[in-house]
Amino acid sequence: MKRLITTLVLVLATATAVYAQPSSQTAIANFIGKDGKETGRAALTQGKTGVLIEVEVTNLPPGQWVAFHIHETGKCDAAHNHESAGKHFNPGNTEHGFLAANGPHAGDMPNQYVGADGVLRGQVFNSMVVLDNAENGIRGRALMIHAKSDDNRSQPSGDAGERLACAVIE
Template sequence: MDMKRAIITATAILALTAVSGAQEPPSATANFVNAAGEENGTAKLTGTEGGVLIEIEVTGLPASQWVGFHVHETGTCDPATGHESAGGHFNPTDAKHGYNVDGGPHAGDMPNQYVGADGTLRAQVFNGSVRLDEGDTNIRGKALMIHGGQDDYESQPSGDAGDRQACAVIE
């Protein structure tokens, strides 16, 4: 009976050790604010070995159109500056802007997203050029930006995507 109890105890200890050793993937959140400084959406970011999955829901955007969506270099969203405080696109490798340009895209470039008829943008976007909490491509502390028009994927330096409609600091 003592041997059976010892085996059960050892098995339980091994199982607990295995479970406690499992690591959660890095994650972050961001709260969007519009040009008036009002909160109008959220983002949840999950790090993977290959990049970052970004899930967003933002309201009050220009309805029924494509809009630019990027990671910007500075984690400051000041509505008084039209969110210009967030700087340019995140570009740790000094690449050119856009998917349609030799030497592009920036690490912060992402595909345009479609805003529904009710002015709400819901999307899941994967960016394989960035990471959470590691190296030069770490985007924690940077900003997510939604523009008022679509990115043309080639104009320098930022795609001619229009005014900055919503900004969120990645925390």
């Protein structure tokens, strides 16, 4: 009986340790606004052919479309307008925008609508990226919300305007 209890305890301890580890199939990104305060979160899930990004961010310009991108560097320095996140993630060295002849970047995603309450709530599936271990992997990079909508043509970033909120993909 003592051996059975010891075995059960060992099995439970192992199972707990396995489930406590972060999954390589999921990631979280906490948004930081221009003021340096946390303003929202994204949950990312690896799918068979890309990554699903579920996002909710507050304190944005109400009632308008805003650009939503993946940027190349996982740094969000609000004191310097989130410029630390670098350019759009572009491992294929393509043009910016869904409407560009040789686009889009892997980090280009559809514009998102901010409700009258100043909250962006959305789900975006990006088939050009994966979470880990590949040239197009995005863990450790940044998600960015811009002040204006992306025109999907202008080079190099769609004339999307100022960087309002940034989140490192953990």
